[in-house]
Amino acid sequence: MIFDFNDIYYSWISVLQKKSSGGIDNISIADFKSNEKRYCTEIVERLKDKKYLPEAYLKIQIKKNKTEKRTLGLATLFDKIVQTAIKNHIEKRIESSFMNNSYAYREGRSARKAINKVRYYISSEKYYWLAKCDIDNFFDNIDHNRLAKQLKPFVKNNYLMNLIMMFLKMGYVDYDNKWTTRTKGVPQGAVLSPLFANLYLTPLDNHIKKYEIGYVRYADDFVILAKSENKARSALEGIIEFVTSRLKLNLNKGYYVKHTSLGFKFLGIWITDKNIILPTDKIERLKQKISKSFYHHNFPDKLFETINGVNAYYGRVIPQHYLFPLDEFIFSIWRKKLKKNKKLRSKKKLRKALIHLRFVTDIYNQNINYHKKRIVDDIYKSLKAKQILSADKAVNIRKRQYEKLASANNHLYIGGIGKIIGVSKNNLRIKEKKKKAVKIPARNIKSIIIGGKGISLSTNFIRFCTDKKITVDFVGKSGKPFAKIYDYQSLHNKVWLKQIVATENDSLYIAKNITIAKLSNQIKLIKYFSKYAKKREKDILNALPEILNDLENIKTEIKEISIENNMKNKNVLMGYEGAAGSIYWHWVRMMLDEETDFEHREYQGANDVVNMMLNYGYGILYRMIWSSVLQHGLHPELGFLHSIEHKKAALIFDLIEPFRQPLVDRAIISIVNRKSRLNTENNLLSPETKRKVILYVNKKLGSYDTYLGERTTLLSIINRQTRELKKYLLNEIKVFKPYQMSKW
Secondary structure, X not given: OOOOHHHHHHHHHHHHHOOOOOOOOOOOHHHHHHOHHHXXXXXXXXXXXXXXXXXXXXXXXXXXXXXXXXXXXXXXXXHHHHHHHHHHHHHHHHHOOOOOOEOOOOOOOOHXXXXXXXXXHHHOOOOOEEEEXXXXXXXXXXXXXXXXXXXXOOOOOHHHXXXXXXXXXXXXXXXXXXXXXXXXXXXXXXXXHHHXXXXXXXXHHHHHHHHOOEEEEEOOEEXXXXXXXXXXXXHHHHHHHHHHXXXXXXXXXXXXXXXXXXXXXXXXXXXXXXXEEOOHHHHHHHHHHHHHHHXXXXXXXXXXHHHHHHHHHHXXXXXXXXXXXXXXXXHHHHHHHHHHOOXXXXXXXXXXXXXXXXXXXXXXXXXXXXXXXXXXXHHHHHHHOOOOOOXXXXXXXXXXXXXXXXXXXXXXXXXXXXXXXXXXOOEEEEEOOOOOOEEXXXXXXOEEEEOOEOXXXXXXXXXXXXXXXXXXXXXXXXXXXXXXXXOHHHOOHHHHHHHHHXXXXXXXXXXXXXXXXXXXXXXXXXXXXXXXXXXXXXXXXXXXXXXXXXXXXXXXXXXXXXXXXXXXXXXXXXXXXXXXXXXXXXXXXXXXXXXXXXXXXXXXXXXXXXXXXXXXXXXXXXXXXXXXXXXXXXXOOOOOOOOOEOOXXXXXXXXXXXXXXXXXXXXXXXXXXXXXXXXXXXXXXXXXXXXXXXXXXXHHHOOEEEEOOEEEEHHHHHHHHHHXXXXXXXXXXXXXXXXXXXXX
């Protein structure tokens, strides 16, 4: 048997995570998910009995240019799962035969790297002569018999080969079930097509080696570079012969040889022997396109579509400064439009009107608040003399300013190697070898995080921090704390005894309330981000009602669970909590920028940057909860929602749940979708990425919300929630209410 249940199930999970749509059988992701075990078993049985019959591809046509259309073939979910299983089975073997000059559809390779390789050949290897030819409708003209021969060394199982050929030869049908026979080509959009396309052109990659030239291929678009005109012409003639005779493909007219100083186009970018640019006339055409979309009746969707298209096509390849004129143009048309709107006569209204402001380049988007301020300040200057603020409004403006100042610089991170930390009066004193000591005022500091190596602390510093109630945490490279300095007087045996009793009597009541609060905050965060995203992301618009409905239903079911402490009720609660988490993280995947490689939530051992950022952010939150728990004399290991285990801070994991969404998830989604530069080094977040996470999460800790009728910072709410739990355990209050976001 080729594939077992695990092979098919893991392939299904891969298709699910890619949010794949179905084909002609109209079975959707939701339909399949509701019957996933039965469907996967059905696939396994059909394959085992050699009775699997693929469906026809659903024929979809999209515009290629003004005169041509590109045909896509959409496979059913069943066929995508089987194709994914086949791909997983054979890809590594086939991949090992590929050449280094092939850059498309391969892990760790991209259009950017292909263009950089072309530039390397020109600038470093001095390959100044270009030979260019284009394959006509490559995907639609791949010869099935030749491809089958190429597959044989990698596919030894006869039934597997027959199965592959079924997928290759299967015809198209439209929505009216009209059949179109296919005798050649691979369906564009099919799971196996990219792998087979690269395999089909690998003989060309091998053939070109003998010419001793520069060669870069991205799918069927390739560049040939040589040190002399004669070598370029000789190579071009040989390649034309090979492509037409051996590969049985046709070439478009207009192949040529020329010097790279004259420039040439590759992957839509204009390249010369000295530079890589977006031509001025192209910039002007893009400006016209942006302007039309800005005043389009479907604004802002049309504008987002245009900007995203420009960014996806050009922003990842050419230096960003070539796209700055587009960003300044976007800036100017926004300013012009808002100036004409007589209803916008306050900074608040102007900022609100700029909610859809977005630029092409990452650099401008990373500083979008600064550019919003530029627009608002510029317009407001002309209005300020005419504006008369009410006393209440003036007071509120100042209040918000000082709230921000009050929460600024609350958290101090000390990294590096070999520093000595002490105290001088009311200042922290940080001394580094051979450098002058740095003094930092301690009046606003609430917590100190030490993440370096060989750092020494004076006893005066430790005493100062315990007296001033400043928490001191020691963290590892991943951001997870491993030790803390705290006042021994915070230990409270009476509270511990009450906690132990509560784990027997009130555990499910507390766990239910925490889970409901967490779920409410997940729903509110989804609504917060989706109100912006759904206007430009149709998949989110379509999926949102179902997602919110499912979460609301789960919330209702949780409320109905009996608070009688028994394992059955606890398991039911945990089951609902897990189901809600699965829906929530599926939504997060939809919300995140497509350039990220986030597929699902991973805790330990995460190797994608989004999960690593989430874990680092939760580490910050973990420290805050930990400090609050110790401050109120609670035992960190005596939890209610999470299981009680030695050396597992179950209570901290409990109390952290309602704060994950407003503090960390919101911050990380914002960072990623602003297209910030995010990097990892040695399977850890880079220092710059860590700083961004720390900055955003600390900013959220200083933001204000209302909890139990009091408007205060989220950092204070963390402490207040812990105090409320303590009061409940001591029977000082009758109801424990975990934190829920007051608005979305």
